[in-house]
Amino acid sequence: xxxxxxxxxxxxxxxxxxxxxxxxxxxxxxxxxxxxxxxxxxxxxxxxxxxxxxxxxxxxxxxxxxxxxxxxxxxxxxxxxxxxxxxxxxxxxxxxxxxxxxxxxxxxxxxxxxxxxxxxxxxxxxxxxxxxxxxxxxxxxxxxxxxxxxxxxxxxxxxxxxxxxxxxxxxxxxxxxxxxxxxxxxxxxxxxxxxxxxxxxxxxxxxxxxxxxxxxxxxxxxxxxxxxxxxxxxxxxxxxxxxxxxxxxxxxxxxxxxxxxxxxxxxxxxxxxxxxxxxxxxxxxxxxxxxxxxxxxxxxxxxxxxxxxxxxxxxxxxxxxxxxxxxxxxxxxxxxxxxxxxxxxxxxxxxxxxxxxxxxxxxxxxxxxxxxxxxxxxxxxxxxxxxxxxxxxxxxxxxxxxxxxxxxxxxxxxxxxxxxxxxxxxxxxxxxxxxxxxxxxxxxxxxxxxxx
Amino acid sequence: xxxxxxxxxxxxxxxxxxxxxxxxxxxxxxxxxxxxxxxxxxxxxxxxxxxxxxxxxxxxxxxxxxxxxxxxxxxxxxxxxxxxxxxxxxxxxxxxxxxxxxxxxxxxxxxxxxxxxxxxxxxxxx
Numbered sequence: 001x002x003x004x005x006x007x008x009x010x011x012x013x014x015x016x017x018x019x020x021x022x023x024x025x026x027x028x029x030x031x032x033x034x035x036x037x038x039x040x041x042x043x044x045x046x047x048x049x050x051x052x053x054x055x056x057x058x059x060x061x062x063x064x065x066x067x068x069x070x071x072x073x074x075x076x077x078x079x080x081x082x083x084x085x086x087x088x089x090x091x092x093x094x095x096x097x098x099x100x101x102x103x104x105x106x107x108x109x110x111x112x113x114x115x116x117x118x119x120x121x122x123x124x125x126x127x128x129x130x131x132x133x134x135x136x137x138x139x140x141x142x143x144x145x146x147x148x149x150x151x152x153x154x155x156x157x158x159x160x161x162x163x164x165x166x167x168x169x170x171x172x173x174x175x176x177x178x179x180x181x182x183x184x185x186x187x188x189x190x191x192x193x194x195x196x197x198x199x200x201x202x203x204x205x206x207x208x209x210x211x212x213x214x215x216x217x218x219x220x221x222x223x224x225x226x227x228x229x230x231x232x233x234x235x236x237x238x239x240x241x242x243x244x245x246x247x248x249x250x251x252x253x254x255x256x257x258x259x260x261x262x263x264x265x266x267x268x269x270x271x272x273x274x275x276x277x278x279x280x281x282x283x284x285x286x287x288x289x290x291x292x293x294x295x296x297x298x299x300x301x302x303x304x305x306x307x308x309x310x311x312x313x314x315x316x317x318x319x320x321x322x323x324x325x326x327x328x329x330x331x332x333x334x335x336x337x338x339x340x341x342x343x344x345x346x347x348x349x350x351x352x353x354x355x356x357x358x359x360x361x362x363x364x365x366x367x368x369x370x371x372x373x374x375x376x377x378x379x380x381x382x383x384x385x386x387x388x389x390x391x392x393x394x395x396x397x398x399x400x401x402x403x404x405x406x407x408x409x410x411x412x413x414x415x416x417x418x419x420x421x422x423x424x425x426x427x428x429x430x431x432x433x434x435x436x437x438x439x440x441x442x443x444x445x446x447x448x449x450x451x452x
Numbered sequence: 453x454x455x456x457x458x459x460x461x462x463x464x465x466x467x468x469x470x471x472x473x474x475x476x477x478x479x480x481x482x483x484x485x486x487x488x489x490x491x492x493x494x495x496x497x498x499x500x501x502x503x504x505x506x507x508x509x510x511x512x513x514x515x516x517x518x519x520x521x522x523x524x525x526x527x528x529x530x531x532x533x534x535x536x537x538x539x540x541x542x543x544x545x546x547x548x549x550x551x552x553x554x555x556x557x558x559x560x561x562x563x564x565x566x567x568x569x570x571x572x573x574x575x576x577x578x
Binding site: 140143144147150184185186187188189190191192200202203204207216219220223228229232233236276279280282283285286287288289301302303306307310311 | 457458460462492495498499501502505506548549550552553554555556558563564566568571574575578
């Protein structure tokens with residue numbers, strides 16, 4: 001449990017839960033987006049793009065917020081113990097009487113079992129996630145390096161082509177300077193960079209007449225105008241962090257698609273000849289790419305994009321029934337997942353070991369299906385009998401200090417315990433020395449004969 | 453020492469023809485390519501001109517119909533491409549960090565035909 005000792009301890013459990021939340025919330029948000037889009041198919045792509053970006057941001061933020069709000073460490077109710085540690089007067093502490101024991105009833109037992117499993121798995125989930133996210137970020141960095149090298153190998157373009165930029169920039173009201181570079185390895189114009197954007201033009205594009213080249217330049221300039229590059233990088237980072245949820249990658253793809261459509265709209269507006277001339281420009285370069293081989297496996301996106309731009313007959317219609325079904329699905333998923341949240345309040349303690357057996361001197365691992373909660377902690381039991389014994393007399397079997405380490409006064413760690421005189425005491429660090437035990441005994445158990 | 457130019461997919465298709473047939477005119481390349489997909493003469497001509505500028509092919513202008521040859525042998529180019537592919541395999545597609553005007557995978561011949569037909573129809577309706 002302690003292999004993540006460099007990670008802030010209090011954050012391990014919420015972080016593990018945040019990952020679980022990210023999994024179901026990602027799916028729910030994808031359903032939400034799908035439902036909203038079904039209801040907004042006749043709107044401009046800008047609207048759907050904005051909604052998509054919002055949803056994507058939500059997938060990253062919502063798990064963190066949920067985990068922070070839903071998980072509270074056990075209340076430091078042993079204030080008297082705190083006073084005892086500071087004054088060394090040894091006044092008897094009150095046990096954390098704020099919480100009452102809640103016997104786990106059947107449904108709640110399943111929820112508690114899931115919560116207990118997540119608690120126990122948190123450090124491992126966190127470690128796996130960090131490895132995966134680090135790998136994803138490394139790949140992104142390698143991608144970035146490749147793209148930059150591609151741009152650096154590019155050469156300058158001739159005067160006539162460079163001169164085409166300014167009138168287009170004026171039309172788009174774009175003040176930021178944009179560099180144009182010729183890039184032999186690409187077959188389509190591309191934009192790199194946000195602060196100092198560079199448009200890379202393939203050699204094939206440079207041979208096109210102005211009427212066919214302008215639409216391509218306008219498209220890339222539209223990207224610059226809308227700050228699409230920065231948003232794209234943020235998207236890529238979210239995809240790295242949530243690499244385990246395919247719904248997030250799907251959502252990201254939708255956002256990218258709507259982005260291209262929005263740019264099409266913006267760029268077609270500043271082409272002389274309007275959407276038709278713009279479409280011809282795109283098609284003109286596409287023919288130079290010689291098309292895919294006979295398998296015909298391609299996204300078909302260019303055809304869809306052009307049809308949307310120029311064909312008035314191809315108006316998409318809203319689908320309210322589909323929207324309602326999808327939004328309902330989202331609600332159901334959210335509803336059933338949030339049933340898990342109340343169980344998140346209690347922290348699984350002692351690393352899942354059975355407290356009754358611990359006090360009797362042997363370590364036995366508890367099963368997640370036998371749980372009970374007391375004073376903000378969740379205890380796991382090896383069998384229903386020891387659970388029944390615990391519930392009959394919780395004051396005797398529960399940990400004696402909920403939040404504060406009797407030796408140092410710092411916050412306890414739920415897995416670090418010692419059994420002293422028949423009571424379980426939590427400590428804050430793995431090395432518990434003789435003097436710590438002595439201090440604990442004197443502060444928590446002033447008289448060994450007094451039963452608790 | 454400069455890195456040799458990398459062919460795009462379309463250029464690679466033409467290079468494959470040149471590697472197989474040693475030396476070809478534009479017309480011969482066109483005939484060979486048309487067996488697998490419909491392609492226009494001007495397209496092939498343009499591509500060969502660009503490849504000549506990039507240094508991927510050499511051009512023999514002694515006769516009226518220019519004769520093109522691949523500049524580098526097949527193994528060299530393939531080796532370089534495999535190296536690129538490995539790097540690309542790890543890095544994923546650079547497409548994530550480059551905003552392109554056209555998608556990474558080009559439209560099929562059928563889709564191009566449909567695009568053309570649509571644009572021509574609308575142009576004539578104006």
